[in-house]
Amino acid sequence: MVGVAALGQGVARSIAWVGALARFFFHTLEAARWLPRAGRRVAFRVLLRQVWFTALQALPLIVVLSSILSFLVISQAVRELGRLGATELIGRLMVVAIVRELGPLITALAIAGRSGTAIAAELATNKVMGEVNALEGMGIDPLHYHVLPRFGAALLSVFGLIVVFDVVAILSGLLAANANGMTSAHYFNIVLASLTLRDVGLTVAKALVFGVIVGMIPSFHGLAVRGSPTEIPVASSQAAVGSILAIFLCSGLFVVLLA
Amino acid sequence: MTTLPLRFEALTLPGYPAPISFDVPAHHAVAVIGSEASGVDALPAYALALKRPRAGRVLVFDEDVEQLPRRAVLAFRRRVGYLPAGDGLLHNLSLKENVALPLRYGSDLGEREITGRIRIMLTLVGISDVADLRPADATDEQRRRAALARALAFDPDLLVLADPFDGLTTRAATELLELARGGESGAGSRRTLFMTGQSVPMRLEPRIEVRYRLAKGELRRES
Numbered sequence: 001m002v003g004v005a006a007l008g009q010g011v012a013r014s015i016a017w018v019g020a021l022a023r024f025f026f027h028t029l030e031a032a033r034w035l036p037r038a039g040r041r042v043a044f045r046v047l048l049r050q051v052w053f054t055a056l057q058a059l060p061l062i063v064v065l066s067s068i069l070s071f072l073v074i075s076q077a078v079r080e081l082g083r084l085g086a087t088e089l090i091g092r093l094m095v096v097a098i099v100r101e102l103g104p105l106i107t108a109l110a111i112a113g114r115s116g117t118a119i120a121a122e123l124a125t126n127k128v129m130g131e132v133n134a135l136e137g138m139g140i141d142p143l144h145y146h147v148l149p150r151f152g153a154a155l156l157s158v159f160g161l162i163v164v165f166d167v168v169a170i171l172s173g174l175l176a177a178n179a180n181g182m183t184s185a186h187y188f189n190i191v192l193a194s195l196t197l198r199d200v201g202l203t204v205a206k207a208l209v210f211g212v213i214v215g216m217i218p219s220f221h222g223l224a225v226r227g228s229p230t231e232i233p234v235a236s237s238q239a240a241v242g243s244i245l246a247i248f249l250c251s252g253l254f255v256v257l258l259a
Numbered sequence: 260m261t262t263l264p265l266r267f268e269a270l271t272l273p274g275y276p277a278p279i280s281f282d283v284p285a286h287h288a289v290a291v292i293g294s295e296a297s298g299v300d301a302l303p304a305y306a307l308a309l310k311r312p313r314a315g316r317v318l319v320f321d322e323d324v325e326q327l328p329r330r331a332v333l334a335f336r337r338r339v340g341y342l343p344a345g346d347g348l349l350h351n352l353s354l355k356e357n358v359a360l361p362l363r364y365g366s367d368l369g370e371r372e373i374t375g376r377i378r379i380m381l382t383l384v385g386i387s388d389v390a391d392l393r394p395a396d397a398t399d400e401q402r403r404r405a406a407l408a409r410a411l412a413f414d415p416d417l418l419v420l421a422d423p424f425d426g427l428t429t430r431a432a433t434e435l436l437e438l439a440r441g442g443e444s445g446a447g448s449r450r451t452l453f454m455t456g457q458s459v460p461m462r463l464e465p466r467i468e469v470r471y472r473l474a475k476g477e478l479r480r481e482s
Binding site for chain 1: 304307309330333334335336337341344345346347348350360361364365366367419
């Protein structure tokens with residue numbers, strides 16, 4: 001009985017979390033409609049700073065992850081599929097497994113872990129230090145100053161870094177294919193022949209959805225703290241767990257509904 | 260009839276059932292002093308509709324701000340200067356950028372005009388030589404001066420100050436009060452000031468026209 005009650009409480013908490021997050025998301029979208037003209041300049045500055053941190057500073061990490069992953073997968077695939085005489089499948093493997101599935105997934109996870117936790121910790125600290133209250137007191141909506149720019153920056157950064165991940169993965173795959181005796185022309189032929197408009201569309205859709213997750217969940221947890229410094233690491237951890245979970249769930253939904 | 264800048268009507272403070280009422284007349288400096296437990300800290304938040312009182316209402320320039328839609332509340336707050344407890348400065352911006360923030364967000368002034376106005380404000384509060392410091396690298400007094408400059412950015416008629424003198428020397432507190440008053444008009448100070456805190460330096464008392472003490476839910480006028 002106690003177990004059932006605990007399970008029920010857990011489910012109720014999860015539903016409440018999703019509801020609160022959805023409300024926060026729609027409030028943010030609504031706030032965007034009446035961002036003052038002058039406020040747009042201020043928000044744009046914050047957005048640029050966030051893009052610098054979220055996208056540009058994360059570039060080396062994404063390049064390393066993408067090149068190593070692609071090199072390992074394609075090296076193994078050329079060898080194993082070569083034995084079966086099915087090297088043509090490398091193109092499909094590259095497009096489906098790496099460009100369409102792992103590219104967006106790993107990029108979003110890396111940004112959620114690196115920047116999502118930082119966003120949550122930063123906003124939670126702002127709240128604890130009274131900065132959010134001071135903004136409100138000056139007539140500046142924290143959604144305009146803190147959330148919208150981070151949301152926009154997360155969308156741009158996730159999208160941009162997924163493109164970088166995929167391009168680097170294809171180039172790294174080329175190196176792996178060359179190292180295992182495949183010519184560059186053949187490699188590009190089979191990869192480009194496997195790439196369809198649908199794959200590109202799915203990758204873009206994932207970039208948008210993961211961008212929303214990385215922009216919203218950390219901001220939500222960061223601003224949800226009440227005022228105690230001990231809540232800062234908790235908010236950071238909740239942001240990381242929530243984002244990772246949401247990214248995996250959405251990735252699964254994409255496969256179930258669209259693949 | 261002139262508009263009353265600030266009126267607290269039958270306000271109930273947390274933990275105390277008896278309502279309190281008082282006015283902040285135009286061109287006056289009004290202070291409410293009380294211990295942390297008295298609930299005095301909540302008054303500035305009520306004045307700016309940052310918190311909702313359990314009962315009663317606050318009228319700012321005859322307007323019940325609590326009843327306004329959110330967008331109008333934010334626009335309304337930009338008409339009132341606010342110096343939060345501590346300083347409320349954004350730690351990732353320099354003191355100068357902090358002072359410029361309300362103007363950049365809430366006015367249609369060009370960048371050159373904002374820069375000029377900020378230079379004047381920083382000189383006025385005496386921190387132009389440290390304007391590029393981040394709050395973490397500035398002293399308490401410099402931070403408080405920057406926060407005051409930020410509160411004065413729109414040259415408001417009403418200034419709400421929470422714990423403005425906390426941790427300051429009497430000299431610094433005197434200067435801060437004079438800057439906040441903004442000079443003298445025929446009826447008193449040019450600006451209307453409403454301040455709360457745990458104490459007011461004795462030397463400043465003559466410069467504060469109305470002083471209340473809040474204790475155990477009772478408001479007593481001291482001057």
